[in-house]
Amino acid sequence: MAKRPQLMAYATLSLISAYCALPFFWAALASFDGNASLFLKWPEDWTTANYTRIFTVENGLTWFMNSLIVVGAATVLTMVLGGLGGYALSRSNAWWKRPFLYTILLIRVVPPPALIVPLYKVLLTANRAVQEVLRAVLPPDMLRPAMRVFGLVDGYLGMILILTALQLPLALWILKTFFDTVSRDYDEAALLDGASLMQRIRLVLLPLALPGLAAAGLFAFISAWGDFLMPLIFISSPELQMLPLGLFRAFLRVNTVDWGFLTALAVLYMVPSVVAFGFARGFLVRTFGGGVKG
Amino acid sequence: MTGLQLTNLSKSYGGHRVIHDASLTVHPGEFVVFVGPSGCGKSTLLRMIAGLEEITSGSLQIGGQVMNDVNPAERGVGMVFQSYALYPHMTVAQNMGFSLRVAGKPPAEIAARVAEVAQTLQLTPLLDRRPAALSGGQRQRVAIGRAILRRPKVFLFDEPLSNLDAELRVTMRIEIARLHRQLGATVVYVTHDQTEAMTLATRIVVLRAGRIEQVGAPLDLYHDPANTFVAGFIGSPRMNLIPAEVLGVSAAGLDLALTGLDARVTVPGRAAVGDRVTLGLRPEDFDPLGAAELTLEVDVVEHLGAESFAYARGGDLTLILSARGVPEVKPGQGCTARFDPARALLFDASGQRLRP
Numbered sequence: 094m095a096k097r098p099q100l101m102a103y104a105t106l107s108l109i110s111a112y113c114a115l116p117f118f119w120a121a122l123a124s125f126d127g128n129a130s131l132f133l134k135w136p137e138d139w140t141t142a143n144y145t146r147i148f149t150v151e152n153g154l155t156w157f158m159n160s161l162i163v164v165g166a167a168t169v170l171t172m173v174l175g176g177l178g179g180y181a182l183s184r185s186n187a188w189w190k191r192p193f194l195y196t197i198l199l200i201r202v203v204p205p206p207a208l209i210v211p212l213y214k215v216l217l218t219a220n221r222a223v224q225e226v227l228r229a230v231l232p233p234d235m236l237r238p239a240m241r242v243f244g245l246v247d248g249y250l251g252m253i254l255i256l257t258a259l260q261l262p263l264a265l266w267i268l269k270t271f272f273d274t275v276s277r278d279y280d281e282a283a284l285l286d287g288a289s290l291m292q293r294i295r296l297v298l299l300p301l302a303l304p305g306l307a308a309a310g311l312f313a314f315i316s317a318w319g320d321f322l323m324p325l326i327f328i329s330s331p332e333l334q335m336l337p338l339g340l341f342r343a344f345l346r347v348n349t350v351d352w353g354f355l356t357a358l359a360v361l362y363m364v365p366s367v368v369a370f371g372f373a374r375g376f377l378v379r380t381f382g383g384g385v386k387g
Numbered sequence: 388m389t390g391l392q393l394t395n396l397s398k399s400y401g402g403h404r405v406i407h408d409a410s411l412t413v414h415p416g417e418f419v420v421f422v423g424p425s426g427c428g429k430s431t432l433l434r435m436i437a438g439l440e441e442i443t444s445g446s447l448q449i450g451g452q453v454m455n456d457v458n459p460a461e462r463g464v465g466m467v468f469q470s471y472a473l474y475p476h477m478t479v480a481q482n483m484g485f486s487l488r489v490a491g492k493p494p495a496e497i498a499a500r501v502a503e504v505a506q507t508l509q510l511t512p513l514l515d516r517r518p519a520a521l522s523g524g525q526r527q528r529v530a531i532g533r534a535i536l537r538r539p540k541v542f543l544f545d546e547p548l549s550n551l552d553a554e555l556r557v558t559m560r561i562e563i564a565r566l567h568r569q570l571g572a573t574v575v576y577v578t579h580d581q582t583e584a585m586t587l588a589t590r591i592v593v594l595r596a597g598r599i600e601q602v603g604a605p606l607d608l609y610h611d612p613a614n615t616f617v618a619g620f621i622g623s624p625r626m627n628l629i630p631a632e633v634l635g636v637s638a639a640g641l642d643l644a645l646t647g648l649d650a651r652v653t654v655p656g657r658a659a660v661g662d663r664v665t666l667g668l669r670p671e672d673f674d675p676l677g678a679a680e681l682t683l684e685v686d687v688v689e690h691l692g693a694e695s696f697a698y699a700r701g702g703d704l705t706l707i708l709s710a711r712g713v714p715e716v717k718p719g720q721g722c723t724a725r726f727d728p729a730r731a732l733l734f735d736a737s738g739q740r741l742r743p
Contacts, residue, residue: 276472278468278471278472282466284439285437285459285460285466286486286533287460287461289489296485300474
């Protein structure tokens with residue numbers, strides 16, 4: 094009889110899990126259904142046509158690669174800046190440390206739509222400057238492709254910088270808190286061992302910081318990957334279109350909703366986040382112990 | 388071999404001074420121990436020598452060269468941290484060879500030197516393990532090995548044994564003493580444990596509140612402390628410090644009223660009538676044949692095996708006596724503790740020693 098409460102707990106948890114998993118299950122099934130509908134049903138004719146259509150008829154590959162390049166670069170940049178900044182913030186005793194940390198947290202508090210107008214104004218002005226510089230150094234026919242990469246509005250660089258700026262506060266907090274737990278003795282031992290700053294970072298701090306970097310990187314990637322508003326405002330060229338906008342526009346485009354195509358796109362959109370989580374998970378649990386005591 | 392010279396070394400954080408004009412000469416090959424209660428600045432002073440803390444003023448010389456602004460790695464010092472600070476993601480061999488690796492030495496040379504040092508410290512079977520798979524004592528040895536490998540001129544130890552259990556502490560203490568003899572290196576060692584200081588040091592530096600109180604060989608500090616702080620800090624159990632007032636001065640010495648004990652004794656010494664002084668008596672100074680006499684009531688008797696100590700009350704003071712010197716002590720009973728007045732130490736009102 095002692096097992097009964099446990100059984101009840103499992104039953105309740107299973108029910109909740111099923112409830113949570115159901116939409117994903119529906120999306121996965123519908124994406125392979127040639128005749129998908131809004132209702133959960135076992136596909137009658139299994140097909141991969143929905144997926145093929147994304148890459149052949151639509152510009153699915155472009156959307157996907159654009160998202161991957163922009164979000165990937167923003168994640169790497171966030172990890173580098175967050176790692177260096179978090180380390181500095183953890184080790185510094187400067188009086189402005191606390192005010193600074195709370196100020197950058199405020200950036201997370203401001204709703205992103207409130208930032209759009211000033212951000213757009215700033216980036217547009219900077220974009221003109223970038224354009225002038227590129228115009229001066231590049232032949233005219235190279236200007237357009239170069240602006241697609243280096244442009245601050247409707248360009249990779251602008252998108253990368255915006256996403257990085259939005260993710261950086263949380264990354265700084267995570268990494269600052271993480272470095273607080275990494276003993277200063279490691280830095281000092283390496284200093285006495287004659288390691289240069291770069292050697293200390295590369296050989297000692299980076300391996301020790303991997304779990305913190307993985308956490309910060311994961312949050313940055315997932316959050317940036319899911320960002321819809323910034324690509325909507327700052328990207329207009331079809332060839333720079335990112336995945337969330339592709340999904341959104343596919344949803345709006347036709348009179349009747351093509352559930353199979355949309356769910357295939359949604360599944361595709363989910364995959365990188367899941368992969369990122371699986372990849373980071375290994376690092377998250379890999380914490381080191383035993384180097385210092387007391 | 389290399390010595391150290393500290394001249395008026397000071398350290399301030401903002402306006403707050405934590406080390407006050409520390410001056411000290413450490414001779415080549417000497418084992419010098421900085422000892423003092425926590426917060427006395429002993430670790431800060433060590434870190435200033437290592438180059439991990441900036442020197443606010445004064446000069447630090449290692450091997451005759453001024454090192455105030457020299458990079459820690461170039462001062463020729465090797466340091467063993469209280470926390471060991473072994474790199475947890477590296478094996479024992481990688482930990483020990485790290486300094487050579489960052490110096491760009493060829494792997495074969497690193498391996499050879501690691502093997503050599505591992506041999507001395509009996510670490511050879513552990514070379515492929517990570518720090519997490521080592522016991523406290525083994526980690527300590529690896530930390531020492533890492534310092535030795537750099538062939539430093541001066542070894543700095545920052546409370547290296549404080550994380551070990553009591554038994555291991557004794558073993559490692561002996562090992563460190565043996566290693567010092569074997570390497571013949573100059574050692575500066577920080578501890579708050581006066582037993583460690585007494586057993587390891589050729590000379591002890593007693594610090595309090597950022598000032599050097601006294602420097603001397605262990606037994607010199609024990610028998611001839613310069614002030615009540617050193618008298619109370621060095622020795623275990625600690626010295627009995629009894630407040631007293633000088634009632635009279637005669638050829639036989641000072642006639643003292645022991646405040647709190649309600650007793651009068653005559654001890655040799657120099658002071659003026661009316662002076663407030665402190666009488667210092669080690670637990671083992673009590674002796675059945677002594678001329679001076681105190682009437683006390685025994686509270687507790689501690690049997691340590693080789694020796695027993697009685698905690699005895701007289702008025703509002705509790706004195707610690709070696710039971711050997713006081714016949715028939717039993718808890719809850721009165722006793723007469725006698726001592727030889729010539730063995731008593733006298734300190735003035737500010738705590739400084741009054742020498743006869």
